[in-house]
Amino acid sequence: MAVGLGMPGRLLPVDGLRLGVAPAGIRYRERNDLLIIAAEEGTCGAAVFTRNAFCAAPVQLARKHLAMFAPRYLLVNAGNANAGTGDAGMAAARETCHILAERAGCAPEAVLPFSTGVIGEPLPVEKFPEGIACALDDLRADGWLDAARTIMTTDTLPKACSRQTTISGRKVTLTGIAKGSGMIHPNMATLLVFVGTDAGLSQTLLDRALRKAVDGSFNSITVDGDTSTNDACILLATGKSGLLIEDETSQDYATFAGLLADLCRELAQAVVRDGEGATKFVTIEIDTAYSVEEARQVAFAVAHSPLVKTALFASDPNWGRILAAVGRSGLVDLDAGRVDLEINGVRIATAGGRDPGYTEAQGQEALAQADLLIRIALARGTAKTRVWTTDLSHEYVRINADYRS
Amino acid sequence: MAVGLGMPGRLLPVDGLRLGVAPAGIRYRERNDLLIIAAEEGTCGAAVFTRNAFCAAPVQLARKHLAMFAPRYLLVNAGNANAGTGDAGMAAARETCHILAERAGCAPEAVLPFSTGVIGEPLPVEKFPEGIACALDDLRADGWLDAARTIMTTDTLPKACSRQTTISGRKVTLTGIAKGSGMIHPNMATLLVFVGTDAGLSQTLLDRALRKAVDGSFNSITVDGDTSTNDACILLATGKSGLLIEDETSQDYATFAGLLADLCRELAQAVVRDGEGATKFVTIEIDTAYSVEEARQVAFAVAHSPLVKTALFASDPNWGRILAAVGRSGLVDLDAGRVDLEINGVRIATAGGRDPGYTEAQGQEALAQADLLIRIALARGTAKTRVWTTDLSHEYVRINADYRS
Numbered sequence: 086m087a088v089g090l091g092m093p094g095r096l097l098p099v100d101g102l103r104l105g106v107a108p109a110g111i112r113y114r115e116r117n118d119l120l121i122i123a124a125e126e127g128t129c130g131a132a133v134f135t136r137n138a139f140c141a142a143p144v145q146l147a148r149k150h151l152a153m154f155a156p157r158y159l160l161v162n163a164g165n166a167n168a169g170t171g172d173a174g175m176a177a178a179r180e181t182c183h184i185l186a187e188r189a190g191c192a193p194e195a196v197l198p199f200s201t202g203v204i205g206e207p208l209p210v211e212k213f214p215e216g217i218a219c220a221l222d223d224l225r226a227d228g229w230l231d232a233a234r235t236i237m238t239t240d241t242l243p244k245a246c247s248r249q250t251t252i253s254g255r256k257v258t259l260t261g262i263a264k265g266s267g268m269i270h271p272n273m274a275t276l277l278v279f280v281g282t283d284a285g286l287s288q289t290l291l292d293r294a295l296r297k298a299v300d301g302s303f304n305s306i307t308v309d310g311d312t313s314t315n316d317a318c319i320l321l322a323t324g325k326s327g328l329l330i331e332d333e334t335s336q337d338y339a340t341f342a343g344l345l346a347d348l349c350r351e352l353a354q355a356v357v358r359d360g361e362g363a364t365k366f367v368t369i370e371i372d373t374a375y376s377v378e379e380a381r382q383v384a385f386a387v388a389h390s391p392l393v394k395t396a397l398f399a400s401d402p403n404w405g406r407i408l409a410a411v412g413r414s415g416l417v418d419l420d421a422g423r424v425d426l427e428i429n430g431v432r433i434a435t436a437g438g439r440d441p442g443y444t445e446a447q448g449q450e451a452l453a454q455a456d457l458l459i460r461i462a463l464a465r466g467t468a469k470t471r472v473w474t475t476d477l478s479h480e481y482v483r484i485n486a487d488y489r490s
Numbered sequence: 491m492a493v494g495l496g497m498p499g500r501l502l503p504v505d506g507l508r509l510g511v512a513p514a515g516i517r518y519r520e521r522n523d524l525l526i527i528a529a530e531e532g533t534c535g536a537a538v539f540t541r542n543a544f545c546a547a548p549v550q551l552a553r554k555h556l557a558m559f560a561p562r563y564l565l566v567n568a569g570n571a572n573a574g575t576g577d578a579g580m581a582a583a584r585e586t587c588h589i590l591a592e593r594a595g596c597a598p599e600a601v602l603p604f605s606t607g608v609i610g611e612p613l614p615v616e617k618f619p620e621g622i623a624c625a626l627d628d629l630r631a632d633g634w635l636d637a638a639r640t641i642m643t644t645d646t647l648p649k650a651c652s653r654q655t656t657i658s659g660r661k662v663t664l665t666g667i668a669k670g671s672g673m674i675h676p677n678m679a680t681l682l683v684f685v686g687t688d689a690g691l692s693q694t695l696l697d698r699a700l701r702k703a704v705d706g707s708f709n710s711i712t713v714d715g716d717t718s719t720n721d722a723c724i725l726l727a728t729g730k731s732g733l734l735i736e737d738e739t740s741q742d743y744a745t746f747a748g749l750l751a752d753l754c755r756e757l758a759q760a761v762v763r764d765g766e767g768a769t770k771f772v773t774i775e776i777d778t779a780y781s782v783e784e785a786r787q788v789a790f791a792v793a794h795s796p797l798v799k800t801a802l803f804a805s806d807p808n809w810g811r812i813l814a815a816v817g818r819s820g821l822v823d824l825d826a827g828r829v830d831l832e833i834n835g836v837r838i839a840t841a842g843g844r845d846p847g848y849t850e851a852q853g854q855e856a857l858a859q860a861d862l863l864i865r866i867a868l869a870r871g872t873a874k875t876r877v878w879t880t881d882l883s884h885e886y887v888r889i890n891a892d893y894r895s
Contacts, residue, residue: 138824139817139842169810171827171843204810205844314814391796391882395890405574405609409719412544419543437544438576439610477796479891482884485800 088366088455088475090358093245096229097258099281101125101323104228106235109216111209112164112202117235119216121185122159122279123224128323130156130197131291133299135316141168142178143198144315150182150194157195159279159319160185160217163236163264164202165209166275168314177208184210185217201238201264201275201315233262236277239484240264244355248348252337255328257284259344263352265316275315276303278352284341285324287331294342295320302349305381305472306357307388320345357473362480365397367457372469379416380470383461386414394477397457402448404433411461423464429454493771493860493880495763498650501634502663504686506530506728509633511640514621516614517569517607522640524621526590527564527684528629533728535561535602536696538704540721546573547583548603549720555587555599562600564684564724565590565622568641568669569607570614571680573719582613589615590622606643606669606680606720638667641682644889645669649760653749657742660733662689664749668757670721680720681708683757689746690729692736699747700725707754710786710877711762712793725750762878767885770802772862777874784821785875788866791819799882802862807853809838816866828869834859 102124109119124130132151134144150156160181167174182196189196200208233243245262261280286294299318330337358366369387374380387393390410396403404426412421426434429451433443451457507529514524529535537556539549555561565586572579587601594601605613638648650667666685691699704723735742763771774792779785792798795815801808809831817826831839834856838848856862 137814137817138821139813139826139829169813169839169843171841204814314810314817391886392890395887398887399891401891405719408544408574409542409609412542412719416543421544434574436576438574477887479884479887481796482800482803482882482887485797486804486806 087241087359088363090242090355093230093233093243095247096245097247097249097260098226099258099260099323100283100325101128102281102321103224103226104232105220105223105225106228106231107216107219107223109162109212111162111212117231118163119220120161120232120235121217121220121224122232122281122321124157124321125323125325126157128155128157128321129286129288129291131288131295131320133295133318135314137314139169139314141166141200141315142170142174143167143200144317146175146178146182147197147199147317150197154192154194156197156321157191158185158189159197159199161199161236161277162202163238165200165206166202166204166315167200167208169205170207173207177210180210181213184213188217188221197319199277199315199317201236201277204314229260229262233264236262236264238264239361240359242359244352244359246348246351248344250340250344252284252328252340255326257326257328257341258282259348261348261352263356265356276356277315278303278318278349280319280345280348281321281323283323283326285326285329286322286341290330290333290338291320291322293333294338294345297342298346298349301346302353305470306353307385307472307474354473357475360475361484362478363475364478365455365457365476367397367459367474367476368471369474370458370460370469370471371463372460373462373464373466374468374470375466377468377470380468381472383411383414383416383463384470384472386410387459387461388472388474391477394475397452398476398478400449400452402428402433402445402452404439404448407459407461408434408437419463425462425464427460428452429458492646492764493768495647495760498635498638498648500652501650502652502654502665503631504663504665504728505688505730506533507686507726508629508631509637510625510628510630511633511636512621512624512628514567514617516567516617522636523568524625525566525637525640526622526625526629527637527726529562529726530728530730531562533560533562533726534691534693534696536693536700536725538700538723540719542719544574544719546571546605546720547575547579548572548605549722551580551583551587552602552604552722555602559597559599561602561726562596563590563594564602564604566604566641566682567607568643570605570611571607571609571720572605572613574610575612578612582615585615586618589618593622593626602724604682604720604722606641606682609719634665634667638669641667641669643669644766645764647764649757649764651753651756653753655745655749657689657733657745660731662731662733662746663687664753666753666757668761670761681761682720683708683723683754685724685750685753686726686728688728688731690731690734691727691746695735695738695743696725696727698738699743699750702747703751703754706751707758710875711758712790712877712879759878762880765880766889767883768880769883770860770862770881772802772864772879772881773876774879775863775865775874775876776868777865778867778869778871779873779875780871782873782875785873786877788816788819788821788868789875789877791815792864792866793877793879796882802857803881803883805854805857807833807838807850807857809844809853812864812866813839813842824868830867830869832865833857834863
């Protein structure tokens, strides 16, 4: 039921990175479920992980390894999250890193493990030796699309994209893949994102560029407000393009960071468009807020409201529900009498009440679209933000109520 | 679809209060939709109103009137919320108070207006003169059940109860009514609660007792996290029992406040049991928290999680979703490895992982019940709390997506 999402466009190889996949039989039959991304020596890594206190063993281990070593291999499995598995789960995650490190001839700490799938079931470590051998044999520079397919769980389409530009005379490439039906179902979902580039950046700038890109993309989407135990977003920079960026105030950094942010936004929106049961792709834009923080607070109050989401599913221009969500978002001293609301260019509410020129027919025409832009002006300042979400459909309840049966 | 909720038991008259209803035709046909509660002179009132910034005209006016005058009449209509109606809505609310005040011979400020129903439509003031005359003619001490029926919108059952006890030799009665399918749909719902007692209390103690009772009842329930523009809870104390409570440290106050809290809890739970599309009545108990605030933070994170709610609807003991909701609730330094989880007495998780003795069959048996008690121990302190909620069903989506059509 993906909303306006097709197969990925052409994916560009990233010099210094190779990808291999294998059908390890961890949970699925007759499909690839194990991915290895191999990075040449000298590659730098940056990562953003879930803030969920119940974070999975592989998340804990990947964070630890990344702090100790430059990453050489990412090891990803679909079908089992290795979460809620206690000490045995940590031992299993360690063991998989050792298996790969031994075959590849690197330190175990140079391997970063990632898992997505069912919570609370033991990871079948015995499936890994053969799977890893097979995926290593498969390593190739053009493996991005297969990689995107391999990490899918309830995703209906692979999600991947590339960007290329010239920075200071060097051709620079970024390619990324993502999986997740909306960072929404901790049982068998998880948002995983792997982005590679042949640009070189200092560790500080790599971290900074990734964090900023994630704030404006994966941290600005929601399907249902639930955050997985396994979410992770990794950026690998090989430096093979010959470009090295070390100055935060340089035009090179601005260009690279902008490109990365743009790529992450496309991947994040693809995750929302493939959200569980989604029939609408909804952009919520808050402007004239006092601060970006309060703009986000209002945007997420609207994005998480089941009443707003069910009205959007019904294509019902039920503006009272949107204003009520703004009203309960917790802003101090919000003057409801100054709030304006517009959907797909149709002015619905002005100064907190129905706009004099608004007709129900206009609202129905606007809401009939699959892509909706809800603009809310707070008249409190100059800050603005955008977040992306979906509606709440019968299909969402069906998917999540029937999931384990 | 109310979960374990029947018709109210016997409702006791409250000396000093009379209730009258009428079919004013504000929106509904062939049913009563206008309620007047008349209080004898000397009655004190206390109230708690919605914190939604988009609060309706009647809420603003009732708050203002209560601050100026002792209340003599509550004027309640169902079918139109008079919210999102701007200056005309305020003028309409004022006009209805004037009509009643003129007929009843009191100051307009002694009338408190309340409305529930559709947002954004003009209140048909022209229906009020005849409706008010008719409801005044109907005033009687035993009108509580009819009153509870009159204020219903999408409620499937009237909600009302009584308490009686002897305090310092005086027989004291409390009777209350409530409407709302879960303080959940700002379009045509709203939580309205009217409680009367023949006890007498100082204004300070009346306010305090009501606020405390609301915290442990109506502020501890949620169906979907949305708060109406029109929510209000009013307590009228006539003093006719001869009991006057003025000392907060007295046993009399403790007894009265306990009885009021108990009555409000029963009404609040009835609202949840009649929640839209509810098939489960769920008590979430958090204990060994560091503070009541953090206990509530965790409880509401679980109660609002669509993934938890859809799993409960499916009677699926999907404990990973519950722990994931605890993990993302935002507690600082939560040690996930110390959290325990129990449902209806079945220990499911111990120290953050599956309990060694737990079997899926036990979990399925527990989840098959319509009344569920989810206990989560955080091992961080001695504070505890309880909140009440429902599951998220197909019926919820149907009701809220189809509402205006």
